[in-house]
Amino acid sequence: MKKHKNIPIFIPHLGCPNDCVFCNQRTISGTREFDISSVRPQIDRALSTIDGEQTEVQLAFFGGSFTGIDRADMLYLLGVGKEYIDRGKVASIRLSTRPDYISPEILDILKEHGVRSVELGIQSMSDRVLSACGRGHTAGQSRAACALIKEYGFELVGQMMTSLPFSSPEDDRNTAREICEMGADGARIYPTMTFRGTAMEGMMERGVYTPPSLEESVSIAADVFEIFVSRGVEVIRIGLAESDGLHADDGIVGGAYHPAMGELVVSEYYRRLIARKITGAADKTAGKRAVVYCSPGETSKVIGQNRNNKNFFNNEYNVKIEKVIEKKEILRYNCEIDIL
Numbered sequence: 001m002k003k004h005k006n007i008p009i010f011i012p013h014l015g016c017p018n019d020c021v022f023c024n025q026r027t028i029s030g031t032r033e034f035d036i037s038s039v040r041p042q043i044d045r046a047l048s049t050i051d052g053e054q055t056e057v058q059l060a061f062f063g064g065s066f067t068g069i070d071r072a073d074m075l076y077l078l079g080v081g082k083e084y085i086d087r088g089k090v091a092s093i094r095l096s097t098r099p100d101y102i103s104p105e106i107l108d109i110l111k112e113h114g115v116r117s118v119e120l121g122i123q124s125m126s127d128r129v130l131s132a133c134g135r136g137h138t139a140g141q142s143r144a145a146c147a148l149i150k151e152y153g154f155e156l157v158g159q160m161m162t163s164l165p166f167s168s169p170e171d172d173r174n175t176a177r178e179i180c181e182m183g184a185d186g187a188r189i190y191p192t193m194t195f196r197g198t199a200m201e202g203m204m205e206r207g208v209y210t211p212p213s214l215e216e217s218v219s220i221a222a223d224v225f226e227i228f229v230s231r232g233v234e235v236i237r238i239g240l241a242e243s244d245g246l247h248a249d250d251g252i253v254g255g256a257y258h259p260a261m262g263e264l265v266v267s268e269y270y271r272r273l274i275a276r277k278i279t280g281a282a283d284k285t286a287g288k289r290a291v292v293y294c295s296p297g298e299t300s301k302v303i304g305q306n307r308n309n310k311n312f313f314n315n316e317y318n319v320k321i322e323k324v325i326e327k328k329e330i331l332r333y334n335c336e337i338d339i340l
């Protein structure tokens, strides 16, 4: 099977009339200026580093509300993408946009230009939270957009944020459940971070918003991750990273930034999974040793950063995880446990 690779092209805040409290798009995208003529060289540069025989390449217009930008720019960029598709250099296009910038007319244009995947910035399915965040669309608009995207046969990725102002953990879990119910093929989970110069920074200063600690962020992200995993929705990203254009000097003034956020969240998920298995056999486990079996490539997440999970089971359950063994028969995000 071919590997999948995105060529990300960041399009910062082009044409976006909204002012989400968390957004400083120039900060998030890391792209201070956008020169549309730089797109072809960017694609060529990226392609020169990719083995096209072994890789399925998607051109990815990220960073803004792609279908809301100036129409001529959007058509130009889609035209560039289509040209690379027709030359066999790129398999398809993916893009991110807002629910209120989806319509049959837009989706017709995207279909004609070889777009396969639409990532939708849903953020929350609570109207109260959306309104407090100045998001400018409702949960109903997200439902309608998802239904239309699926009807047209696009791959749908739901992007959500956790711990937004006025959002409870139950609101976040409910957003994840609804994203699954709306037919998402994939999801991105973004624990909220507060950037300098955003309205959310002002909310923090006025005491209207308290950003989550790292521990809280990991815990709620693990809750929603579990919901996606249990419903077979692939989580393709947890947390902003350098590959999203985030720079070290971008001025994060609140919230939990961790360079390995995804790893922390998945480790927390495994900790809960193993804990349930141990609890299920409680009378037989105390003082015992255990071997955990997981799917290939998952050992470090099962053990946890700095052996956190191993230590946790030692201290809290009096169970010594002696070995973690990868088995290809075990499905990703599952594990088995042998008490010795």
Ligand code: SF4
Pocket: 013, 016, 017, 018, 019, 020, 023, 024, 025, 063, 064, 065, 098
């Ligand atoms: S819609 Fe997107 S780009 Fe526009 S303000 Fe909100 S987060 Fe920023």
